[in-house]
Amino acid sequence: MRPQKVLDEEILTGLTKVFRAKGYEGASLKDLSDATGLKKASLYHRFPNGKQEMANAVLSHLDYWVTNNVFKTLLNEEITPQTRLKKGLAEIKRLYDDGNETCIFRALSMQAGVELFEEQIKNGMQEWIATFFNLGLALNFTKQEAEIMALQVLIEIQGSLIVCKGMGDIKIFETAVQQIENKYLNT
Template sequence: MRPQKVLDIEILTGLTKVFRSKGYEGASLKELSQETGLKKASLYHRFPDGKQEMATAVLNHLGEWVQTNVFQLLLDNESTPQMRLKNGLSEISKLYDRGNEMCIFRALSMQAGIELFEEQIKNGMKEWITTFKEVGISLGLHDSQAEQMALQVLIEIQGSLIVTKGLGDISIFENTLQNIQHTYLKD
C-alpha cells in the first residue's frame, strides 16, 4: 500500500480555507484541489459525494476542534470559572486567527449552503449558547440571565468577525473577546 502523500489534516485545512473564504457556492473544485494539494480525481476518491461531503467534513473537523479546545476548557470543573473563561476566549481567538478568519457557520449559511447545512449550523450554535450559559451559571448568574448573556456572546463573536473583515481591523475582534471577558468577570 502506498503512503498517502497528503495528510488528512492538510486536506481539511485546505478545504476549510476555501470554504471560509468562498462559501459553499463560491468554492470551486479547482480551488479545493489547489488548496488541498490533491488532483480533482483524488478529491472525489476521498469524498465520493463531492463538495457537500467536503463541507460536511470541514464542519465536523472544526466542530471537534471547538469541542476539544474551547468547550472542554469552558466546562472544566477543575479550573475556576474565571480561568475557564479566559482560556476559552484565548482558544476562540486562535480558532479565528485573532479575527483574520471567517466563521464556517457564516460561510456555509449563504445561498444553497444554508439548506444543506442548516441543521448542523443550528446545532453548533445551540452548543455555543449552552456552553456559555453554563459558564454564566458557574459565575453566579441566574438561568435566564446566563442564557441571554450566552446568546449575546454568540452574536458579538459572529458580528465582530464580519465587522473585523469589513473594516480590515483585527483589533475589533480582540476587543470583542476582551469585552466578553469583562462582561462576565466584571474586571
C-alpha cells in the same frame, strides 16, 4: 508515504481555508483541489458525494476542534470559572486567528449552503450557547442572566468577525473578545 492521519488533517485544513474564504457556492473544485494538493479525481475518490461531503467533513472537523479546545476548556470544573473563561477565549482567538479568519457558519450559511447545512449550523450555535450558559451559571449568574449572556457571546463573536472583515480591522474582534471577558467577570 506519509501517514493517512496527517494527510487527512492537511486536506481538511485546505478545504477549511477555501470554504471560509469563498463560501460553499464560491468554492470551485479547482480551488479545493489546489488547496489540498489533490487532483480533482483524488478529491472525488476521498469524497464521493463531492463538494457537499467536503463541506460536511469540514464542519465535523471544526466541531471536533471546538469541542475539544473551546467547550471542554469552558466546562472544565477542575479550574475556576474565571480561568476557564480566559483560556476558552484564548482558544476562540486561536480558532479565528485573532480575527483574521471567517466563521465557517457564516461562510456556509450563504446561498445554497444555508439549506444544505442548516441543521449542523443550528446545532453548532446551540452548543456555543449551552456552553456559555453553563459557564455563566458557574460564575453565579441567574439562569436568565446566563441565557442572555450566552446568546450575546455568540452574537458578539460572529458579529465582530463580520465587521472586522468588512472594515479590515482585526482590533474589532480583539475588542469584542475582551468585552466578553469583562462582562462575564464584571470588570
